[in-house]
Amino acid sequence: MDRDGIRHVQSERLRETVERVYFNVPYYRNKMQEAGIGPESIRSIDDIAKLPYTTKQDLRDNYPFGLFAVPMSEIVRVHASSGTTGKPTVVGYTRNDISTWSEVMARTLTSAGANRNDFIQVAYGYGLFTGGLGLHYGGEKIGASVIPISGGNTVRQIQLMHDFGSTVLACTPSYALFLAEAIQESGINRNDLKLRVGVFGAEPWTENMRREIEDKLRIKAIDIYGLSEVIGPGVASECQVQEGLHINEDHFYPEIIDPDTLRVLPEGSTGELVFTTITKEGLPLIRYRTRDLTRLTYKRCTCGRTMVRMEKCLGRSDDMLIIRGVNLFPSQVETVLLEMNEIKPHYLLIVDRVNNLDTLELKVEVDEAFFQDKISQLESLRQKLQNNLENSLGLGIKVTLVEPKIIERSEGKSKRVIDKRKF
């Protein structure tokens, strides 16, 4: 379809979506009324800049289902991901939304070169995380044979990869590297594996990592992009040419904005990616700020498609980290620390990558008022903190007690995170 045709479809869908949220979601109605606009103010996709932005905080403020545009009886699925503090970000899907999601995932897999004859090993986590089920429904839609193995249990991953003859691997890029080394160590001959292509996402990864994965696993490594607020995986993905990720803009309309001034930037500028969902029913989102930094191009791709492309995302405009595919905000750590009186909330989060797996260490200062000459007490404090954090973050973390002054106090905002990973 040519660009004009696409914009025509987008305009129609945007109008429908704006009406849907105005009449069904009090939060959006209030915001639009405050801005002095109504559904009639939006006649085409060009009017989108009149609409307010939506942030993760807005989702949190309306936890759990406040932004849903349909009654819960029409929601057939909910998923959740990490929020900035304790509460997760909740998303909901109607039957049609699940159908849309399956469709965009089918496109993702097809443009990666997969079809009904493939065996897809879905090693993304199944559960509240959208990765596993996203790939699953996409795989079934194209008629492939889906192996819902989920994450972890590397020995079994390799065994089934070998015995079932998996041809497509879906997981995080760092896990792909981890698997590659595990395969080498397992003694299984790579020639006995039928792996051909991988679809990797859920965390940032560089061209260097891609080459490493392609060399070690001897597959084509395709980049996919998504976020659960917009739908999950399936928002954008690479084609065989691999010159950027095609965004499914007939469902998710992208804009690039300056994260400080909030102004929309022209084509080709690097800025924060913003999405408006124009077909979702359960949780339609208007101008959702992803905090991911990238740039767009509208030129026709070498593969022939005309959908807008985005560059690989490598940075964020907030302090969110992604550890083993799981989102982590430093403020989540602070929340847990503030609940414990025995420690001063002076901490340092150290993120590293060892043997291709992300590691997380928290150094925290012992409060002198609490320090008594008793090893068991210090040990149980350390253990208690570690347990509280692991429960709250959903991530394994190593807690180390340190002396004061080890952690720099700076004027203004203290540096709380050291990320030693080089992607």
Place this chain on the structure above:
Amino acid sequence: MIIHQLSIFLENKSGRLTEVLEALGEENIRITALSVADTTEFGILRLLVSDPDKAREILKKQNFTVNLTEVISVMAPNEAKYYAKILKILSDLDISVEYTYAFSVGDKSIIILRCSNSENAIKALKSHEMELLKASDLYKI
């Protein structure tokens, strides 16, 4: 009879112990006894010094996490059976000893004990005619 021992939290990093000793040395604090309780992650340095309050101030200024811990000190002949007797007196009365260490001065031994209840421990040992040292005696060593 209560002795104030310095307890200092130390990260498991080389040089930390040296820094403590240097800081105290610069101010001419004398160290009577030193021991370290360690885990893989961190340690607690225990010191008996000539002036515990001053030592604490010095270390606090240098941002060490320091506290004073109550311990008691018994002087006995330098033979294992006396040490054993002391421990038995306490265990018979259910007074738990969290840790203990000792050093000798000539033919005497000085036994340091951290007890769950210092007062009861002092009473019990005195009633068995054990010789308990005063803080001022210990600091002179």
